[in-house]
């Protein structure tokens with residue numbers, strides 16, 4: 001949103017494709033609708049707190065900016081480095097091509113395979129937040145929150161305001177992580193830390209039981225979740241439970257960047273991939289065959305580039321937009337030191353080094369036992385993957401072909417990092433796979449009817465209307481700035 | 482597992498396997514069914530295990546359900562529409578007139 005506003009106010013024509021029906025991404029999800037539904041939503045809005053409502057100013061500017069062509073409910077199922085974007089809206093599909101593409105596809109929660117994580121009744125913290133914001137629902141019954149990261153505390157605090165009292169908050173992080181992390185506190189990050197301390201204090205006051213340094217999480221039950229087992233302070237705990245909410249931090253959503261043939265890098269300490277980008281978000285092509293040639297026209301911004309949260313995403317979005325405007329010659333390229341938007345990016349990321357050290361991956365820290373499902377879609381266990389690897393399968397795509405791991409409807413979104421780590425476990429020293437499974441369009445389900453009827457709904461912009469793997473270079477496709 | 486925050490203001494009706502469920506304009510099918518206490522949206526094609534939504538943002542595909550005759554649609558990304566007919570999906574999606582193993 002901030003990128004689009006910046007570009008549009010400089011006179012550019014901007015098309016925004018958004019999977020959601022309303023602007024706001026996941027952080028400000030359904031904010032407009034919840035504001036309009038007041039006073040019915042007053043309790044919800046006060047539980048979600050001022051940081052949620054603060055998004056309204058940005059949304060209003062986005063709605064008001066002339067030159068933004070907002071297309072809600074639109075799924076992107078193909079992206080190519082030359083700026084070609086395959087879209088689906090309702091039952092209509094087509095291609096667009098633009099001289100500059102800003103990819104702001106956000107983050108996903110770190111996949112955390114543990115025994116029982118596929119049972120009905122196990123959900124991520126982000127899922128519960130989405131159900132609150134967009135579904136106006138709150139969890140009820142016996143609830144356990146398990147994992148690590150600021151979102152656990154934020155969610156617990158929001159639940160507290162709704163009068164929902166979890167039976168336990170089971171944290172994988174320890175006090176030692178916090179003490180070690182204190183070294184990394186920077187002055188600009190202090191407000192964020194103060195917020196965290198406030199959440200903790202209020203949860204303590206509300207008498208919500210909390211354990212740190214837990215491990216060995218298991219979800220138990222037959223057809224649905226019945227109880228949770230974990231190891232805390234050297235002792236096994238069994239807690240009867242209706243809803244287990246897990247969270248292990250968030251990682252960049254790399255599916256579109258990877259499919260576009262952009263270079264990713266493996267972050268060892270974070271056990272995740274992220275795209276390789278310049279400071280202004282410009283992506284780089286991966287050194288492998290791709291659908292397109294020529295300069296890469298994609299910039300990546302927000303959490304899809306580096307995890308930093310809403311403020312950092314908005315700041316970097318503006319920064320990436322300024323870089324595009326400089327490319328277009330609409331503003332002077334700055335000389336020397338960092339400009340205003342770059343300084344803002346630094347300020348908003350100031351708390352990250354502390355947060356990353358204070359909340360290291362927990363549920364996913366150890367690789368799963370042999371019996372645990374890694375691939376949720378095809379129900380492939382870590383054990384059968386280890387057997388294939390021991391028998392010589394040393395490549396992600398080969399293993400996908402052999403076992404169907406990553407071949408289900410989610411296309412490997414939930415299992416790719418775990419499989420990459422299982423490969424590394426088998427052969428220590430071996431470099432991490434440079435990317436997840438090879439990706440091919442469509443990246444998301446595309447109804448055959450839409451595919452058959454595919455047209456360019458925008459004659460001016462949709463120069464590519466065929467299904468050819470490699471769209472032809474079209475002269476003069478730079479006219480839409 | 483989930484209860485409404487405030488009143489639901491349901492003005493629509495959707496049907497799951499023939500059962501009428503009140504729905505609120507603008508909510509996702511997943512939210513609507515979870516509020517109604519539906520225990521599973523689908524079973525897996527491999528072991529027949531029951532699944533409910535896991536991520537709610539379109540990543541995990543555990544919320545797949547049959548919507549108006551079309552199988553394997555993501556309930557967490559689809560909004561309710563009045564009169565919509567949903568079916569719990571057993572295993573892989575069926576294609577009209579065909580059954581897969």
Ligand code: FES
Pocket residue numbers: 533534535536537538539540541542543544545555556557558
């Ligand atoms: S619940 Fe994960 S894709 Fe719908």
